[in-house]
Amino acid sequence: MSVTRRAVLEQLATASDADQRETTTTAALAAMLETNEGTIESHLNGLAACELVRTYPDGRVRITITGEELLALDTDEIVIVDSN
Amino acid sequence: MSDRSTTQSDDESAEVQYDPNSGRYDIYECTVSDCDNVVLVVGNDDPPMSCHDEPMERVTELDMSVKPPDVRQVLLQAFGLPKAGLDICLCVIGEGPLSANEVAEQLGYDRSTVTRYLNKLVELGLLRRSELNREGGGVVKVYHSVDLERMRRETLIGFYVWAGEAASLIEDANLTKQDYLEANPDQELPDVFWENFNEK
Numbered sequence: 001m002s003v004t005r006r007a008v009l010e011q012l013a014t015a016s017d018a019d020q021r022e023t024t025t026t027a028a029l030a031a032m033l034e035t036n037e038g039t040i041e042s043h044l045n046g047l048a049a050c051e052l053v054r055t056y057p058d059g060r061v062r063i064t065i066t067g068e069e070l071l072a073l074d075t076d077e078i079v080i081v082d083s084n
Numbered sequence: 085m086s087d088r089s090t091t092q093s094d095d096e097s098a099e100v101q102y103d104p105n106s107g108r109y110d111i112y113e114c115t116v117s118d119c120d121n122v123v124l125v126v127g128n129d130d131p132p133m134s135c136h137d138e139p140m141e142r143v144t145e146l147d148m149s150v151k152p153p154d155v156r157q158v159l160l161q162a163f164g165l166p167k168a169g170l171d172i173c174l175c176v177i178g179e180g181p182l183s184a185n186e187v188a189e190q191l192g193y194d195r196s197t198v199t200r201y202l203n204k205l206v207e208l209g210l211l212r213r214s215e216l217n218r219e220g221g222g223v224v225k226v227y228h229s230v231d232l233e234r235m236r237r238e239t240l241i242g243f244y245v246w247a248g249e250a251a252s253l254i255e256d257a258n259l260t261k262q263d264y265l266e267a268n269p270d271q272e273l274p275d276v277f278w279e280n281f282n283e284k
Contacts, residue, residue: 069216077229079180
C-alpha cells in the first residue's frame with residue numbers, strides 16, 4: 001500500500017468540495033493516484049472513521065468540512081482524530 | 085548460550101565509544117589548573133569555547149564506562165514521556181490521519197489510555213490539540229505535531245536543562261561525598277549515601 005492515507009485525503013480535496021457537496025468516486029481517485037481501488041477503499045474507510053470524508057452507498061465520496069480544516073492545519077507528521 | 089542471553093550480555097557490555105572526531109558533539113575543559121569548567125558543545129564550535137580568556141581544550145579521552153542512551157529512557161527521564169506516549173507517536177508517524185480508536189487497536193491499549201497519553205503529549209508540548217468543525221455540528225478534536233523546527237529546538241533546550249540539572253546533581257553528590265570523607269576520615273561511606281543523597 002504505497003499510497004498514504006494523507007495522499008488520498010489531499011487528492012480528494014482537489015476532486016471534491018465540502019461546501020458544494022461535490023463528489024468523486026473511488027475509481028477516479030484510484031486512477032488519479034495510480035493505485036488500485038482496494039487501497040483507496042481501505043484508506044477511505046479509515047478517513048471516514050475520522051469524519052474527514054463522507055462516503056455514499058452508491059460509491060460517491062467527498063471530503064468533509066472537517067477534512068478541509070484538517071488539511072488547512074498544514075501538519076503532516078502526526079495526526080490523530082478523536083471524534084468521540 | 086541462547087541467543088537471548090547473548091543479546092543481554094551484549095547489551096550489558098555495550099558502552100559509548102567516545103569519538104572526539106565524530107563531529108556530533110565536543111567536550112571542552114578549561115586549561116587553567118584550578119578551574120573545573122567542562123562544557124558540552126553540540127553542533128559547530130564557532131567561535132571556539134573559551135574560559136579565562138583562553139580557548140578551551142578539547143577532551144579526547146574518556147576514562148569512565150558510559151552506557152549508550154536509549155531514546156525511550158531519555159524521553160522518560162528528561163520529559164516524563166512514558167513508553168505509551170512514544171508508542172503512540174511512532175504508531176502514527178507516516179500513517180495518519182488515524183482515529184484514536186485505530187491507535188488503541190493497533191497498540192492494544194484501552195481507548196481511554198490513548199486519550200490520556202495524547203493529553204499528556206499536549207501537556208509536554210510535543211503535540212498540539214485543535215478543534216475542527218464537525219459537519220453535523222459540534223467539534224472534532226485533533227492531536228497533531230507542532231512545528232518540527234520548534235519541536236527540535238524545544239526538546240534540545242529541554243534536554244539541556246535536564247542534563248544541566250543532572251550534572252549539578254552529580255557534582256553536588258561528589259562534593260558532599262568529599263565533605264563526608266574529610267569529616268569522617270576513619271569511616272567508610274555508608275551504603276545508604278546515594279539513596280539518601282537527595283534528602284541531604
